[in-house]
Amino acid sequence: MDLSSRFTRRDFVKSAAATAGAATLGGTLAACGSGGSGGSSSGTITLNYWDYFVSQAPWVDNEIKLFEKAHPNIKIKKTTQLNSSYANLYALAVKSKNTPDVAMIPPQPNFNIQVADGWFLPVDKWAASWKAEFPEGTFHEGNNVFNGKTYSAPISSAAPWLQIYVHNKIFRDAGLVNSDGSVKLPKTWDDVTHFSEAITKKSGGQVYGLGFGNSGGSLFQWFTHVFTLGAGAVGGGYTMDYRVGKYTYATDRNYADFITLMKEWKTKGYMYPNAVSVSDEVSRAYFERGKFGMTIGGVWNQAEWSQHNFTDYSLTTLISPTETPKGYFPTSPGGTLWAIPAATKHPEESWLWFNWLYSVDAGKRWTQQFNEDLSAFPQNNDPAQIKFKPFAQFVGLADLAKPAPDPNIRNPETAHVEVQAVKPNLDDVIAGYYTGQIKDLQAALSDIQARMQKAQDDGVKTAQQKGYKVSPNDYIFTDWDPTKPYITKPASS
Secondary structure, three states: OOOOOOOOHHHHHHHHHHHHOHHHHOOOOOOOOOOOOEEOOOOOEEEEEEEOOOOOHHHHHHHHHHHHHHOOOEEEEEEEOOHHHHHHHHHHHHHOOOOOOEEEOOOOOOHHHHHHOOOEOOOOOOOHHHHHOOOOOOOOEOOOEEOOEEOOOOOOOOOOOOEEEEEHHHHHHOOOEOOOOOEOOOOEHHHHHHHHHHHHHHOOOOOEEEOOOOOOOOHHHHHHHHHHOOOOOOOOOOOOEOOOOEOOOOOOHHHHHHHHHHHHHHHOOOEOOOOOOOOHHHHHHHHHOOOEEEEEEOOOHHHHHHHOOOOOEEEEOOOEOOOOOOOOEEEOOOOOOEEOEOOOOOHHHHHHHHHHHOOHHHHHHHHHHOOOOOOOOHHHOOHHHOOOHHHHHHHOOHHHEEEOOOHHHHOHHHHHOOOOOOOOOHHHHHHHHHOOOOOOHHHHHHHHHHHHHHHHHHHHHHHHHOOOOOOHHHHOOOOOOOOOOOOOOOOOO
């Protein structure tokens, strides 16, 4: 998966995890919602709005309340769709000409295809001053701009989207504290090993050092991402190494070293033994109840724990073999979330709501009041303005994410390279080794590396056959130093 694509992995797992936790969070989901828009005899216009936010719903509801107060002649009818079926529901709405007025962009097909098929309106007629508020580089061709026309924008800026969470009480009980009484946070692979050993031994085996839930898949890749980026495996769990334009799961020994270490944690009894059979949602509850001292997840976990009045935890990320990382969470400018469907009967009013959602003030509430994520506007991301300590810690991790090469900026036509999903994927391979079903890890990594590379190469070839000027060389950035920010420039510049 290319993190320069429209949806970052952070966005995807965040929405997916939120949907999985809907019952716990009390979210009201609609399996389908009416599209179109309407008015009334009083002159009030009703805009239909679709999203798949669940844990983020309180922020949306508050923005609706504020927007309707500022615009008394416009009402917002919100429909929260299931994340897992959103793409299909939206495609059906397009087919039946029953789309909403403002909507989250479906994850499939690629956004450029949706735009080419006429699903959404460009916003340029309204957007000159609006675009100027965003940081430089936010809007670029092949991401949220197509053929010079702007369609969307990000709500969040890039951050380390995965974190290691530490249960403070368990760490204190195990004596893992600093001289000032604060809990020690792991920085290296050895730290995680030693802390896990201390927790497991101190509790007499009643509490495990680490725990997670992988019944729905992807958690093995999460761990791999957090633990290999700083080791210098700059593709992490999801992308190729852009220094060479290839996947390196088998040729970069950091992958095998970490996956082997993770299995050792299991063998030594440091890992919660049922991790493969329970869900991520269940594992979050177990962490809250003190069954293990460390787990992995994202900032989306915090809303659920806060609802349960569990706040005694800390967080960190980018765990490396050495204290000084050799790489960071890769980020890229751009991003999208909402767009205005082309079939809206009220484009002017839809723009007002679209503009409101993307405003600096809404972004400030997104970050500082509702603690959802970093804002797209840097001025909103001051940890000192965050009252909730764990979220302030998350905001403080922003420096561990750095701009990385983006083929889409250098050559916007790479947006037309569609890479087919590979199955079994990397997560399946790691799970197979972790459970003992796969004996030869190196052979398995060589196989997944070859299949991932073939899918990438096939995507490039298919795009070339369609007439797009793309090449494998578009993915090679030989001048990239992963310890420093990399600013990708268009090839024509």
